[in-house]
Amino acid sequence: MRNRGRILFLAVIALVLCALPALAGDPGFKQLEGEVFQTTLPNGLTVIILPRHEAPVISFVTYADVGGVNEQQNATGLAHIFEHMAFKGTTTLGTKDYPKEKAAMDKEDAAFTALRAERLRRPKPDPEKLKALEAEFKKTQEEAQKYSDTGAFDKVLEREGAEGLNAFTAFDQTVYHYSLPSNKLELWAALEADRFTNPVLREFYKEKDVIMEEKRMGESQAIGRLFADFFPVAFKASMYRSWVIGHMSDLQAITRQQAMDWFNKYYRAKNLTVAIVGDVDPKTAMPVLAKYLGDIPAGTKPEGPVTVEPPQREEKRIIMDDPSQPFLIIGYHRPDVNDPDDPVYDVINDILAGGRSSRLYTSLVKEKKLALAVESASSIEGQKYPGIFGIFCVANKGKSNAECEQAIYTELDRLKNEPVSKDELEGVKARAKMHFIESIDSNMGLAMQLAFYQNLQGDWRSMFKALDRIDAVTPEDIMRVAKQTFVKNNRTVGMIETTPAKAEK
């Protein structure tokens, strides 16, 4: 079953982790690097193409340099709402009669704005008025629905053989992706240009209901609830504190106009990158891409967030009593992905939890038998701005979070106090090469990597320099970074402590 519009969180980590290191000087990768074609259209849209003719298929990625981090209080969840709306069609696709539909949607918006105003009224809304306004809103919604050719965008693409048609919204980016048989490049270009030039946010209010269900689904899992509460504690200022899906109140209140404003600000050519990998020839593809994508208005590169997370003063802990089994997350603040120490965090991450012989796995799973699983991630949410190095632990039956936490600190202290052996570092490099290959052995994997590196590190070529950066990491770097990062006042600890189900109220 395909579900569109994922909130991406852990998946981004996996992606970025995999992206790490390439082996410097490997002729295979150099050749691959040489085949990448990149250009910028006159409107500012970045195009990256990598031909790979294994099968007659192409994977497409459209990367919008906007995510949860760009949101504001009172309208959290907006980035993700727009992402859902980008599948609702355009002025020509998805409508039975656009002028009439537009008029009906305007009435729908007016009715919703009135309802929203009443809902927000203080000291309190008038229940009679609310009822009347809700009825009116429902009527206008039904009227607008009559002109909708529901699901037209999805239907065309399913018929034409789209694979993996989906999108995700994360802290730093919103990414739209699917694959097609390679003779349908023009279809993709036309549909993508159309939806990012002439989008119509039809069925807007129904789709918000869907998103509220998505939020409920995430928070039906105890770990989902823990994460939602962990970030606002770990960050006091940075918008990385806001869980991308948004607050229920904001989801209810956001208007179609707000989503359109978001689109107009962040979905201009200068803020978009497309990455295309597969059975494609840049020479024949470029005229097609220019013809369609060249029409996306240039816009200006939007300003990023101003707020910077201040240094943490003291350890923070959140304990969630829940009927679920124990779960532990420990997060340490770390610099952004462009900091010179970024590769050191990647090496530490691999030493700690990169496989069955890694230190945390050996200690907690194999030797002390405390944990069913223990994982780490060099960055657990955004990377564009200073983020969090995270460690997750799933305790064995009968073992406590406290025992696991202590065992984790023992390993972190070792990193601070003993230099990592040469042999262990060699292992990191060998695994890095394998992970790199795994991350690029599919068209979609490659397209994602190219788009991510281009945006997060300013140049897709950094992808091919990643191993040089890993190579340069010394045991002293590891000790230095461990000492400055793994300290008590820099960490936030979140846990689920098992308690019997609460009695009914």
Add this chain to the structure above:
Amino acid sequence: MRTKTITRTFAAAALLLGLSVVPFTAQVKPAPLGKQVVDHLKYPKLNPIQMPTVTRETLPNGVKLILIEDHEFPVVSLRALVRGGKLAQPQDKPALAPLFGEVQRTGGVKSMSGDEMDTYLERIGASIETNVRDDYGTVTAKTLSEQLDKVLPLFAEELESPAFAQEKLDLAKTHLNSEISRRNDQVMGIARREILKLFYGPKSPYARQIEYDDVAAVTREDLLNYQKLVYRPDSTIIAVWGDFKTPDMKDRLAIALGGWEAKGATPVYKAPELPAPAASVNYAEKKDVEQTTVLMGHLGLRLDDPDYPAVDMLSEILGGGMASRMFMNIRTLKGLAYGAGGFMVPAYDHAGAFYFYTATKPSTTAEAMEAMLEEIKKIREAPVTDEELTRAKEGYLNTYAFEFDSTEKIATRLATYELYGYPADFNVKLRNAIEKVTKEDVLRVAKKDLHPELLTILAIGNQSQFDKPLSTFGKVNDIDLTIPEPKPKEVIPEATPESLKAGTALLVKAANLMGGKALAGLKEMTLEGASTIVTPMGEMELKGEGTFVFPDRLHNQVQTPMGAMITVLDKDKGFMVMGPRVKDLPPSAVTEMAGELYTESGCALLLQRALQGKLEGQLIGKAQFEGQETDDLLVKIGDASVRVYLDKDGRVAGVKKHAITQQGPAEVIQIFSDYRPVDGLSLPFQTVEKVNGEVKATNRYSAIKVNAGFNEELFKKPAPAAAASAPAEK
């Protein structure tokens, strides 16, 4: 460096094509809009699918190889499939497969421990993993091609001779127990598990839920036996793809796997019989959720069913994607859920199932369920539209190229087809069949294969907040998600001279209560009476009589609806007679029966032996036995042991022992009551037998005679002539 060259080449080409910067910006005519493009776009011919060269080989020991070269990256991957899986594990050891899957790898091989393998492989960026699935086990390996020499011998050892270190089995048990303790934390996990149990039956290998006691039951011996029986070269298919030369790889595998031999006939594993679908509404309460999770469906088709292509189109239109009827109705139009839809998920060698899914807030549970049911019913009433069928078919055909976009997909698919005996071009045949599906076919299979009246419905959530009670949809069966605690492990204290003395004294006291001298002189006894037996078909009342000649001869005769059934134990031999058929008892059954005799009739033989000083008892302490406080004794009889419980007067209230029943090893309890005098003895006239806590038989005796003589003919095996009318069973 080459990037720049290409960029320059492109710039030149762009100039030639007139695609300079100026034409881009000066474009007067806007590009056509989405709808116009969609309606009028003509696509160029798709480049042909290039099937890589596939080499198939069979090694002398029967291992089948599927080899595909792919030199894009310097990596080699291997994937071995070994027939058997959960189908091959003993019924009473459902935890074997997951434990085997973990310990096969973590427990290491002969040449290296599991921990050593971890370090050795990860230092070279390689991996080996193992798993056991429903129908087969897997061993996979992945390595940079330059390290193949280091990885291949370990891969072979994993198949041939894993070590199953006890310490890693214990660790795997800790992990599996931890997983059991967490199995109710994820609502989708609950949904998947419970619907499988409802579809396939709770004991089916496709659905079996593992409990703590199942984990405890698996021994290292079990893993070794399973490995020996199941992991055979002639049951194995290995797909290899990546950066190698085919003849060289074939030679290397022949050497690496050369010593692996199979003895005897290749085992054949058959998919079990499946239950017929029956309608039910099931509810599992889970209050710490924000939504109700709904699954519904019933068993469906095999992948090779001639109607599968039409059913696939049917399920695609009904629930297959974002343009499907269910998704449109529930998500797009009603906004009730984030996910909604479903599929017929086929299986290769047994019926797959239709699964329809949604998750919605509690107050719209019934509304969403009604919408799902409405769509399921509607698609059986009228043909689907041309547009729907075209979209489903085109969608399938247009994504066909993706079946070839990685060598891994191709190699894995061919290995799976080989495993299940499907033709290598099965996907081509399927594609051609789908091309031919008509609207009439879809309607026909909707009526034939989709059964709204037989749906199994499962809702997980908090019913007190539902918009309508679930009983609106039918009689509700409540599912209890409580995880059964493990049976407490009994710790038996070491025997001490004191506990043996006290225990033996109590046994002698019990023997005296049974008759003292009369018991010492007991040589034989005849019992007549009736048994109430609990069978899967219900209770049955059987008449019977038995002659027990101390200490090791028994003639037992029971009148069954099929005729008399006679069981005879004569010292170290035994046989059974059922109508014309005579069957010798295997030695294991003879030993088992001889042991049973010790506790017959209130432990008459056991107490006689204690009186003679031939058996000792160890006093364990006080224990509750069937509602009364008793003295709890442990009595060792040869290698076996039995627990004897003495009531407040010192009489035998009952025993507990472990025995092999038709359903496998079990805990058996016998409760003795209604003691009556018989020629100076005091013997129980009622014996109740419980197996694993459930009453299986109640024996009531109408007459017991002692030392009254017996007919030696009873112990004669019927002449072969009497048995000749039916072939003897082996």
